Amino acid sequence: MPKKKSPRTMGTVTTSWEIIHALEELRGAGVTELADHLEMPKGTVYTHLATLKEQKYVVKRDGKYHLSLHFLSLGEFVKNNHFLFNAGRSEVERLADETDEYVHLVTEEHGDLIYLHEARGQNAVGKNYFEKKLEKPGYLHSSAYGKAILAYLPESYVEEIVDQSGLPQRTEKTITSKTELFDELETIREQGFAQNDEEEIFGTRAVGAPILDKNNTVLGAVSITKPTSRMQGEEFNRTIPEVVKNAANVIEVNIQTIRNQDINHHR
Numbered sequence: 001m002p003k004k005k006s007p008r009t010m011g012t013v014t015t016s017w018e019i020i021h022a023l024e025e026l027r028g029a030g031v032t033e034l035a036d037h038l039e040m041p042k043g044t045v046y047t048h049l050a051t052l053k054e055q056k057y058v059v060k061r062d063g064k065y066h067l068s069l070h071f072l073s074l075g076e077f078v079k080n081n082h083f084l085f086n087a088g089r090s091e092v093e094r095l096a097d098e099t100d101e102y103v104h105l106v107t108e109e110h111g112d113l114i115y116l117h118e119a120r121g122q123n124a125v126g127k128n129y130f131e132k133k134l135e136k137p138g139y140l141h142s143s144a145y146g147k148a149i150l151a152y153l154p155e156s157y158v159e160e161i162v163d164q165s166g167l168p169q170r171t172e173k174t175i176t177s178k179t180e181l182f183d184e185l186e187t188i189r190e191q192g193f194a195q196n197d198e199e200e201i202f203g204t205r206a207v208g209a210p211i212l213d214k215n216n217t218v219l220g221a222v223s224i225t226k227p228t229s230r231m232q233g234e235e236f237n238r239t240i241p242e243v244v245k246n247a248a249n250v251i252e253v254n255i256q257t258i259r260n261q262d263i264n265h266h267r
Contacts, residue, residue, distance in 0.1 A: 087254035107220035112137030144208030152218035
């Protein structure tokens with residue numbers, strides 16, 4: 001998604017990351033398969049794999065190289081030290097218990113949708129789908145939480161995201177027009193919440209609310225997802241939006257509290 005080219009980058013680092021992403025895509029591979037896939041010399045691929053293995057981020061099993069579990073530890077460290085995760089986790093879990101549905105906490109980074117936390121209520125649907133989504137960054141335009149974020153980003157940045165990432169169609173209801181997207185983002189700002197009406201998965205609806213700081217800068221979003229049959233009329237247009245907006249407000253207060261504590265701690 002949006003990537004700004006820097007005049008000063010290291011080709012060797014870029015090559016290592018291309019190999020890492022290829023190992024992810026191929027779910028493990030040998031040197032020859034990687035070299036063919038990436039159109040790189042075998043010697044180059046082998047040297048980078050050997051370095052990654054030495055640093056414990058690649059393992060070799062049954063003649064193939066795989067990403068190691070050290071990435072899991074690194075990801076947990078990043079997540080556990082993110083202010084939004086710490087401010088929102090308990091509220092997300094409370095909301096899932098209260099509604100018995102799926103609740104998500106997300107943010108945006110480099111134009112990508114990043115999943116920070118999810119909680120699953122007893123009646124939640126789509127378990128396999130949502131668990132799989134946690135493995136990769138997502139698009140912002142086809143979900144309630146994503147659109148809630150887009151609505152409060154600078155317009156020029158939204159333009160950049162759309163130009164770089166496009167508006168891929170997930171269902172027949174997905175927004176695929178830039179004009180339609182910007183019209184909806186205006187509506188979201190007016191009402192304070194976003195809706196997903198089977199735009200990502202057929203048979204489900206979701207409502208998301210932005211999480212803002214005191215300067216009205218968007219930090220992320222929280223959302224509730226339900227089967228369409230359980231989110232109709234008043235529930236979809238008033239009840240759940242109020243519940244989600246209240247949750248976002250609680251998280252906003254938690255963020256400010258955490259930041260105030262950090263300020264006092266460093267005095």
